[in-house]
Amino acid sequence: MSLNAVPSADRIHIGIFGKRNAGKSSIINAVTGQSLAIVSDIKGTTTDPVQKAMELLPLGPVVIIDTPGLDDEGELGTLRIRKAYQVLNKTDIAVLVIDRSAGMTAEDKRILEKIQEKKIPYVIAFNKSDLNTNGQECKLSESADPSRCISVSTLTGENIRELKELIAKQVPSAGTEKHIAADLIHPGDFVVLVIPIDSSAPRGRLILPQQQTIRDILEAGGAAIAVRDTELQDTLARLGMKPALVITDSQAFKKVSAIVPQDIPLTSFSILFARYKGNLETVVHGARTLDLLQDGDKILISEGCTHHRQCEDIGTVKLPGWIRKHTGKELLFEFTSGTEFPDDLGQYRLIIHCGGCTLNEREMKYRLQCACDQTIPITNYGTAIAHMNGILNRSIAPLNKRSS
Numbered sequence: 294m295s296l297n298a299v300p301s302a303d304r305i306h307i308g309i310f311g312k313r314n315a316g317k318s319s320i321i322n323a324v325t326g327q328s329l330a331i332v333s334d335i336k337g338t339t340t341d342p343v344q345k346a347m348e349l350l351p352l353g354p355v356v357i358i359d360t361p362g363l364d365d366e367g368e369l370g371t372l373r374i375r376k377a378y379q380v381l382n383k384t385d386i387a388v389l390v391i392d393r394s395a396g397m398t399a400e401d402k403r404i405l406e407k408i409q410e411k412k413i414p415y416v417i418a419f420n421k422s423d424l425n426t427n428g429q430e431c432k433l434s435e436s437a438d439p440s441r442c443i444s445v446s447t448l449t450g451e452n453i454r455e456l457k458e459l460i461a462k463q464v465p466s467a468g469t470e471k472h473i474a475a476d477l478i479h480p481g482d483f484v485v486l487v488i489p490i491d492s493s494a495p496r497g498r499l500i501l502p503q504q505q506t507i508r509d510i511l512e513a514g515g516a517a518i519a520v521r522d523t524e525l526q527d528t529l530a531r532l533g534m535k536p537a538l539v540i541t542d543s544q545a546f547k548k549v550s551a552i553v554p555q556d557i558p559l560t561s562f563s564i565l566f567a568r569y570k571g572n573l574e575t576v577v578h579g580a581r582t583l584d585l586l587q588d589g590d591k592i593l594i595s596e597g598c599t600h601h602r603q604c605e606d607i608g609t610v611k612l613p614g615w616i617r618k619h620t621g622k623e624l625l626f627e628f629t630s631g632t633e634f635p636d637d638l639g640q641y642r643l644i645i646h647c648g649g650c651t652l653n654e655r656e657m658k659y660r661l662q663c664a665c666d667q668t669i670p671i672t673n674y675g676t677a678i679a680h681m682n683g684i685l686n687r688s689i690a691p692l693n694k695r696s697s
């Protein structure tokens with residue numbers, strides 16, 4: 294990702310679905326004007342979902358996700374279809390590609406039902422309009438909305454521009470503007486960000502949530518001062534005035550809370566992001582479940598990506614250790630990462646999720662909803678750590694005092 298690119302999690306995710314040979318890949322290439330997908334006449338060329346961030350006019354920054362064919366066969370094929378369906382959990386707009394000459398099949402109807410059940414805005418592209426269908430009109434499923442359907446040809450370019458416009462029309466309205474920290478401060482305020490630079494910090498850069506928070510503070514007219522935990526005390530002493538807010542990395546919570554005087558509001562990046570993604574209440578409730586754990590309880594620790602460099606051993610090593618120490622109980626831990634998130638959560642007493650900085654809002658909400666539907670408490674790393682350090686109440690207090 295280039296330095297000034299929109300983070301993937303904040304882009305509109307467009308999932309392209311359809312049977313093998315419906316022409317999904319050619320549609321992607323025609324719409325994007327890029328050779329993103331592998332186009333082949335051989336059925337089932339896309340075996341795993343492939344995604345790419347790009348600018349797509351008239352939409353702006355998007356992520357296009359090409360999915361495996363919905364009619365894939367064999368044991369592996371079934372797994373691929375499952376992966377295609379999993380993509381729905383992060384899809385903001387679904388494009389269902391149907392071979393017009395073959396018509397709408399059972400596989401197409403099945404995914405359309407899922408798309409509608411999940412209330413995902415969609416477009417149906419009847420591809421290969423150049424093929425002669427002897428005047429036979431392609432039959433739509435009764436539930437398909439005709440105003441979302443369009444006939445296209447990637448061979449002749451017919452209606453490709455119109456398809457893009459139809460996709461753009463499905464963009465959910467922006468709703469109220471959300472902030473990370475901007476609504477907690479006033480123009481001219483100082484905000485101190487505590488960012489430990491240890492072995493788990495990526496080399497040569499700040500991680501995405503830290504960059505986004507700094508940007509948000511600057512947009513609000515505030516001044517962001519970033520320090521390591523080792524320089525915090527000295528920085529506070531030399532500032533000459535109280536900062537409006539201190540935001541810390543969760544791992545340094547305990548140390549930072551001991552340094553920052555009680556009359557200075559203190560919170561963490563993960564708590565700010567839980568609020569930003571609309572999950573704060575759920576994760577605070579989940580964190581309090583840590584006090585109710587019993588011997589033999591199973592805990593799922595789930596990470597949103599598989600590149601662990603940013604979170605290193607927090608999930609698999611440090612967190613289980615802290616939880617065992619906090620509870621004094623014999624607990625069982627299971628771990629998942631990346632796109633894998635179990636459908637059946639019934640065996641778990643608690644789920645602890647990472648900050649999910651690479652997941653978009655729809656996917657994070659889906660995971661939370663899965664847990665809520667099955668009445669399994671869910672929290673995140675930072676909120677759990679704040680609770681175990683006895684400073685959860687302190688770290689959510691600044692969020693209740695929004696600036697006016």
Ligand code: SF4
Nearest residue numbers: 597598604647648650
């Ligand atoms: S998605 Fe989760 S595990 Fe991956 S870098 Fe972000 S917070 Fe860490």
